Amino acid sequence: MASTLLLNITPLSSASPTKHLNLLSPSLITSHHRAHKRGFTVLALASSSTPLINVDYLKREFYGHGVTFTGIGDSCVAKMQMSNGSTASVMFPNGLITSYKAHMWHGGNLEVLHTTVNKGEDGGALIQGGVSLALKCGSPDDVPWSPSTWALHDVRGGPDESIKVELISGDSESPIEVKYTVTLQPDQLSSEILISNLKASPICLMGFFMSHVTVSTPDATYAVGLEGSNYFNKLPLESEFSIIPPAFAQTKSWGQRELQGLLSKWDRKDHKNTTESKGEVGEEEEMEEEERDNYKQLTEKTSRIYTSTPRIFTIIDRGKRNSLVVGREGFDEQYIFSPGSNHEWYDKYAYVCTGPSAMLKPITLNPKCVWTGGQYLHNPNI
Numbered sequence: 360m361a362s363t364l365l366l367n368i369t370p371l372s373s374a375s376p377t378k379h380l381n382l383l384s385p386s387l388i389t390s391h392h393r394a395h396k397r398g399f400t401v402l403a404l405a406s407s408s409t410p411l412i413n414v415d416y417l418k419r420e421f422y423g424h425g426v427t428f429t430g431i432g433d434s435c436v437a438k439m440q441m442s443n444g445s446t447a448s449v450m451f452p453n454g455l456i457t458s459y460k461a462h463m464w465h466g467g468n469l470e471v472l473h474t475t476v477n478k479g480e481d482g483g484a485l486i487q488g489g490v491s492l493a494l495k496c497g498s499p500d501d502v503p504w505s506p507s508t509w510a511l512h513d514v515r516g517g518p519d520e521s522i523k524v525e526l527i528s529g530d531s532e533s534p535i536e537v538k539y540t541v542t543l544q545p546d547q548l549s550s551e552i553l554i555s556n557l558k559a560s561p562i563c564l565m566g567f568f569m570s571h572v573t574v575s576t577p578d579a580t581y582a583v584g585l586e587g588s589n590y591f592n593k594l595p596l597e598s599e600f601s602i603i604p605p606a607f608a609q610t611k612s613w614g615q616r617e618l619q620g621l622l623s624k625w626d627r628k629d630h631k632n633t634t635e636s637k638g639e640v641g642e643e644e645e646m647e648e649e650e651r652d653n654y655k656q657l658t659e660k661t662s663r664i665y666t667s668t669p670r671i672f673t674i675i676d677r678g679k680r681n682s683l684v685v686g687r688e689g690f691d692e693q694y695i696f697s698p699g700s701n702h703e704w705y706d707k708y709a710y711v712c713t714g715p716s717a718m719l720k721p722i723t724l725n726p727k728c729v730w731t732g733g734q735y736l737h738n739p740n741i
Contacts, residue, residue, distance in 0.1 A: 412451075417511065425518030432483065437511070439522040439543040444468055445738070447543045451526055454509040454539060455600055456490035459548045461738035469681060471548075471736060473573035473710035475602060486600070488710070490550055490736075493598035494566035496535050498558070506537045507599075520544070534558050546741050551688075551733030556724045564724055567596055567694055567716035568734045570685075575678025576709055577657040578700035583675055586653035588668035591719065595662045595696050595712075604698045604708050657711055660699035664719055668693050673739075674711065678704070681740050689732025690715030 414430040417437075421428075429436045431450075436457070438448045445468065448458040460468040474488035497503035506528035513525045526539040534557035542549040556562050574580045595603055647666070671686040672693075687693060696712035703709075715734050724730050 412511075421514040424514045424516060425522045426514050426524065435511075437514075437524050439524065439541075440518060441522070441543060441545050442518045443545045443741075445543065445545055447541065447548050449524055449526075449541045450486075451511055452508045453599075454492060454506075454526055454528075455486060456541060456548075456550065457486060458489070459543075459736065461548075461740065462545065463681070463738075463740050469679070469740075470573060471683060471738070473571040473602070475707055487602050488571040488600065490548075490568065490570045490714075490734075491598060491600040492539060492550070492552065492566070492568055493596070494537070494552070494554075494564065496554070496562050496564055498560055498562050500560075504535060506539075509539060512538065516542075535562065546738045548736045549733060550735075551731060553729055553731045554724060555729045556726060559726050561726060562724050564722040564730065565717055567598075567692075567718060568714035569596065569598060569601060569694075569712055570714050570734065570736065571602060571710045571712055572674060572683060572736075573710050574674075574676045576700050576702070576704045577697045577711060579676055579678035580657045580697070580711055581675045581677070582655045582657060582672060582695060582711075583653065584672035585650045585655060585665065585668055588650045588665045589647050590650060590663045590665040590668075591647055593662055593664050593718075596694055596716070596718065601712075602708070602710065604702070657695075657697035658700045659697070660701075661695065661697040663695050664716060665693040665695065666691070666719060674713070684735075684737035684739055685713055686735035686737065687715035687733070688735075689730065690717055690734075691720060692716040692718060694718075 412430060412433070412435045414428050414435055417428040417435070425440055427438045427440075429438070434450050434452065436448050436450050438446060440446045441462075443462045444460075445462045446458065446460045447456065449456045456472065457474050459471040461471050463469050472489050474486060477485045477487070493505075495503045495505050509526040509528050511524070512527040513523075515523045515525075521542055521544045524541045526541075528537045528539070536555040536557065538553040538555075540549075540551045540553070542551070550568060554564060595601070597603055650665070650668075670688070671684060673682055673684050675682045685693075692715065694712070694714050694716045698708045698710070715732065717732075722730060
């Protein structure tokens with residue numbers, strides 16, 4: 360395992376404590392003083408297993424920002440809409456971005472993200488795909504913690520320039536706070552995280568963003584701008600919202616065991632970077648390779664983590680005659696996954712996955728400091 364990255368990070372300021380919205384059940388909301396609405400801390404909000412969401416309150420509180428709220432069971436969908444017609448939808452408390460419809464040059468909108476809806480084990484709807492965040496935080500002495508329940512923190516901006524929806528998550532037993540900001544602009548959808556380490560000791564961050572980009576078929580899809588980048592072939596990264604074809608049935612998800620293994624040696628300077636190949640478990644260690652194609656066709660089954668690649672590259676879909684510029688900040692790695700073209704056009708597996716990651720080289724966050732990272736899906740087709 361390569362040595363961990365020690366970031367230049369900014370100390371937290373204690374002079375301006377964060378205010379948080381109380382978006383729980385109506386019985387907990389009082390109209391006498393606005394301070395009561397914001398009196399619950401991030402930990403009390405986000406650590407609730409199934410927080411009740413007051414949709415009527417959200418509609419009143421954030422009227423005029425270009426966001427509409429719709430309750431679906433115990434969840435809520437916040438739909439952002441720009442004046443030019445571009446839209447994006449994010450769900451909470453699960454934090455999944457389910458849709459990004461980008462305004463196109465011909466006047467219509469095109470769905471950028473790929474999602475599926477199936478029946479879950481509990482009988483409810485199981486939504487997969489879209490854009491999700493898989494993150495684990497921990498230290499050698501603690502059990503790793505993952506933000507999985509998100510509460511709405513704030514909505515800012517308006518439909519003319521940009522709309523920001525901020526979600527927060529925390530754990531009362533682990534003094535780590537995560538703010539997740541989804542920003543929609545006329546030509547771009549951004550997903551950014553800010554992680555605050557309130558502990559007195561360093562923590563290790565490991566995880567990735569996962570964007571399922573809908574395409575006509577991987578055979579008509581190309582990744583442009585990666586020539587000369589180094590990469591490792593890896594087993595597909597899997598999270599709660601990943602769509603993985605049956606052909607990859609023998610893959611394993613990244614989880615607590617993998618992170619604990621990293622944490623046990625994260626401060627050792629002599630350990631080497633060992634990886635697994637994209638094939639079945641048990642194959643020999645994969646070596647680092649170099650991308651030699653600047654116009655890489657994604658026809659074949661592919662699962663790679665690029666360790667040195669430009670901050671921006673382009674996905675071109677000849678079948679739909681459109682393109683998408685993918686950018687990242689804060690992360691050193693870029694993940695690309697293609698299920699291959701052994702599937703029907705425009706079907707369940709007509710997508711490619713990409714996202715910034717910190718899997719081969721986890722991030723070290725020092726005490727009382729913050730770290731930020733994110734990804735950007737830019738629409739150049741206006």
